[in-house]
Amino acid sequence: MVRTLLLKASESRWLRERGVRAPFVRRAVSRFMPGETFDEMLRAAQELRPHGLDAVFTRLGENVGDLREAKAVADHYVDAIGRIEALRIGCEPSIKLTQLGLDIDRGRAREYAREITARAHAAGNYVWVDMEQSHYVDVTLDFVEGLKRDFPNVGVCLQAYLRRTAADLERMIRAEAGVRLVKGAYREPAAVAFSDKREVDASYLALSKTMLVRLHGQNGARAVFGTHDTKLIADICSHARAQGIEPGSYEFHMLYGIQRAEQARLAKAGERVRVLIAYGTYWFPWYMRRLAERPANVWFVVKSAFAR
């Protein structure tokens, strides 16, 4: 119920316009975001390095309705990849196709995604494509397949809550794309997505087992588990050990500010771990989805409303 309300709030333009101006909401969001600028993201990424943690970065924004804005986003990523190359740090971009204009001009969005991927390839970097609502899954996988024909350095997010994902995983394995498996963060109808947490977790574990065995880093095909669920993480690690799969041949990605101790513990145990750091001014829908994942987080917002 609270999850549904928060996910509805994430879709409200009225709330977004007011929410980002409220000082207590801004204070509360800082738990998940080091700042709104690229430089603040870079500083946070550098601070992770002594803990054995690499990063993924994303400039927040979605459903862009103006091609000039989509072009500016593409230029930003191209420039950002250059800055990361110069600094020689492990920091990979994660992009959203609707932020590149997918809703208004698919051809241009494809062109922008290609520019980013080509720049990343030249820089020895790797591009992750986020997965958005279920009606974008087909077009997202088509884009990724197209990019993979020309570049090895592309991976896509798949969502374990979707009933279709086992088939999509097969398709991405055939394309030799990287796969970052997550549970899924949007409001979806029961016909397309599991709503029961136990079903989502069972789907996640079953898909993970396939990924561990079939995605092994050849030609950019990486197996990445994007989760903070410590039980699932332990199950994935024990399954890997039972199959003789070494730490380092798969990865865990987590969000900045969530399960920090687990991030450090895994890295110390020899697992490969990246932290996804978000920045930018368009954080409201993204932040509402973070609250929806753990409604207890709403208390942080309430507390920060009363903090000085």
Ligand code: FDA
């Ligand atoms: P679950 O929600 O069961 O949480 C397990 C535990 O982790 C909780 O008990 C809590 O302790 C902690 N936790 C989880 N979320 C928390 C939060 N917000 N605040 C505090 N604690 C929290 N989704 C999507 O649809 N498309 C995408 O492209 C991506 N991309 C993406 C990248 C990466 C690197 C990650 C980690 C996640 C995503 N997601 C995503 C989000 C994903 O779908 C999912 O909503 C969240 O990861 C939460 O699910 P968990 O697997 O962590 O499990």
